[in-house]
Amino acid sequence: MDSDKQKNINNRRSNYKNSNKSYQQTNHHKRAYSASQTAHRRRSSNQRYSGLESDEMKFSDELDTSFVEKRKKNKDKIIRDLDISYEKGNRPKKSKSKVIFKIISIILLLIIAVLCTGLYFTYISPKVVEKTVTKEVVVMDDNYLFLGDSITYMYDLDKYYEGLPVVNSGVNGNDVEDILNDINERVYQYNPSKVFLLIGTNDIDHGDSQEEVVEHIEELLLEIHKNRPYAELYLESIYPVLEGEKVVNIRTNEEIMDINQELKSFCKKEDITYIDMFSLLVDSSSDEVKIKDEYTKDGLHLSDKGYEVVTKEIKKYLK
Numbered sequence: 001m002d003s004d005k006q007k008n009i010n011n012r013r014s015n016y017k018n019s020n021k022s023y024q025q026t027n028h029h030k031r032a033y034s035a036s037q038t039a040h041r042r043r044s045s046n047q048r049y050s051g052l053e054s055d056e057m058k059f060s061d062e063l064d065t066s067f068v069e070k071r072k073k074n075k076d077k078i079i080r081d082l083d084i085s086y087e088k089g090n091r092p093k094k095s096k097s098k099v100i101f102k103i104i105s106i107i108l109l110l111i112i113a114v115l116c117t118g119l120y121f122t123y124i125s126p127k128v129v130e131k132t133v134t135k136e137v138v139v140m141d142d143n144y145l146f147l148g149d150s151i152t153y154m155y156d157l158d159k160y161y162e163g164l165p166v167v168n169s170g171v172n173g174n175d176v177e178d179i180l181n182d183i184n185e186r187v188y189q190y191n192p193s194k195v196f197l198l199i200g201t202n203d204i205d206h207g208d209s210q211e212e213v214v215e216h217i218e219e220l221l222l223e224i225h226k227n228r229p230y231a232e233l234y235l236e237s238i239y240p241v242l243e244g245e246k247v248v249n250i251r252t253n254e255e256i257m258d259i260n261q262e263l264k265s266f267c268k269k270e271d272i273t274y275i276d277m278f279s280l281l282v283d284s285s286s287d288e289v290k291i292k293d294e295y296t297k298d299g300l301h302l303s304d305k306g307y308e309v310v311t312k313e314i315k316k317y318l319k
């Protein structure tokens with residue numbers, strides 16, 4: 001019994017070993033088959049990839065890529081040109097179309113501006129009103145002032161200008177400086193409408209030069225005009241003398257004429273009326289330049305006939 005049992009056990013062990021061995025062989029064949037299949041697939045895949053790569057290389061050789069190279073070259077050239085342009089301080093030129101457009105726009109704007117200006121001055125601008133500027137006229141009461149030295153002092157104004165508003169402001173021995181020192185009392189207090197000035201002969205006798213006499217008289221005239229701008233100024237020339245007479249002293253007609261010429265030019269420049277009494281009182285019939293004998297009583301001061309000549313001339317300026 002025990003031997004049969006042992007025998008069965010041995011048989012099962014033997015079957016198990018055979019079975020296991022068969023299984024290992026089968027499994028080995030399967031792995032070998034699987035490996036061969038995998039190797040086959042890899043070879044097939046490599047063959048397809050190799051063929052595709054070959055086709056791709058063949059396609060690449062047949063494709064024309066010259067236009068790509070040209071575009072690249074053009075791009076490189078443009079970049080180089082731009083670099084050179086900016087290095088020189090110049091920007092790329094604008095397109096002709098843009099320049100033409102700007103020019104046309106400017107021309108149109110100018111045309112519009114001209115048209116608008118014409119319309120404004122034709123229909124909109126205000127009318128020009130002409131205005132006449134008239135010189136201001138100051139109306140003053142007539143008051144005729146005679147200003148000077150002893151020749152003026154001896155002038156009987158009431159006799160020669162009867163009924164006229166005349167004022168005698170002559171003082172014996174006066175020169176220009178005397179009048180300037182007392183100008184308020186001598187001139188301004190009368191507020192004259194006209195001033196007839198006769199001065200200078202005593203300045204010569206006091207030793208003043210011709211230039212000094214002229215300058216002093218000019219100063220006096222400007223001073224009166226400054227303070228009484230509405231007064232009309234009249235300057236009489238220095239009267240001629242009879243040289244050699246005691247009262248005449250160092251006065252000469254030649255010097256008097258030179259001074260008178262300077263004063264005449266000054267009056268013309270300053271718009272002051274100059275009255276040439278020298279020519280009216282000088283003896284035109286004599287070869288010597290001197291005052292006419294009947295016009296003087298001492299070679300310096302006037303006679304009645306001399307004052308009549310002066311009065312006739314001055315009355316021309318009182319009308």
